[in-house]
Amino acid sequence: MEHFYTIQGEGFYQGKAAYFVRLGGCDVGCTWCDVKESWLAEKHPLWQVDEIVSEVGNSGAKICVITGGEPLMYNLAELTVKLQANKIRTHVETSGAYPLSGNWDWICVSPKRFKLPLDECLKAANELKAIVFHRNDLRFAEENAAKTNETCKLFLQPEWSVEKEMLPIIIDYVKQNQQWEISLQVHKYMNIP
Ligand code: SF4
Numbered sequence: 001m002e003h004f005y006t007i008q009g010e011g012f013y014q015g016k017a018a019y020f021v022r023l024g025g026c027d028v029g030c031t032w033c034d035v036k037e038s039w040l041a042e043k044h045p046l047w048q049v050d051e052i053v054s055e056v057g058n059s060g061a062k063i064c065v066i067t068g069g070e071p072l073m074y075n076l077a078e079l080t081v082k083l084q085a086n087k088i089r090t091h092v093e094t095s096g097a098y099p100l101s102g103n104w105d106w107i108c109v110s111p112k113r114f115k116l117p118l119d120e121c122l123k124a125a126n127e128l129k130a131i132v133f134h135r136n137d138l139r140f141a142e143e144n145a146a147k148t149n150e151t152c153k154l155f156l157q158p159e160w161s162v163e164k165e166m167l168p169i170i171i172d173y174v175k176q177n178q179q180w181e182i183s184l185q186v187h188k189y190m191n192i193p
Pocket residue numbers: 026027028029030032033034035036038068069070095112
């Protein structure tokens with residue numbers, strides 16, 4: 001759908017330069033999705049894996065974040081193997097609703113109520129990023145965190161359109177549940193993609 005070199009705005013790698021490759025196609029259907037234009041894969045051009053790898057390589061980026069849409073609707077083995085062969089770290093941002101494919105240096109699972117994550121994705125996650133749109137999402141976050149491995153980093157991130165309302169609730173929660181950290185979408189403050 002689109003690709004660009006920018007700064008990772010969220011989660012554990014927040015603030016690091018990273019090349020984003022956004023794959024078209026998603027059937028998860030989050031009501032508050034901010035990239036609804038990604039949902040229909042056929043609206044976006046097809047790219048050869050080698051073309052993507054060379055765009056990322058030419059940028060000089062050391063990290064490539066594969067996002068979507070829901071990137072795991074596709075088998076990502078060839079893309080990730082070729083990126084790693086070019087000494088580029090492979091990071092994925094997924095809802096976890098599809099089986100894992102690909103070789104990953106970092107797996108960020110952001111579980112969604114609309115299509116639940118698979119246990120295999122939660123187990124493999126290096127980072128769980130739970131979006132908080134409503135107070136009840138904290139319970140959903142805990143249910144998913146219980147299925148992650150013990151080294152998984154846990155983040156609560158207010159959904160952008162309700163950030164002002166949710167942030168005080170999240171701050172309180174993190175003070176009482178210190179295994180969690182707060183993730184903010186800092187790229188939106190910087191006005192970058
Ligand atoms: S999983 Fe991501 S791309 Fe898909 S609907 Fe939800 S927020 Fe949008």
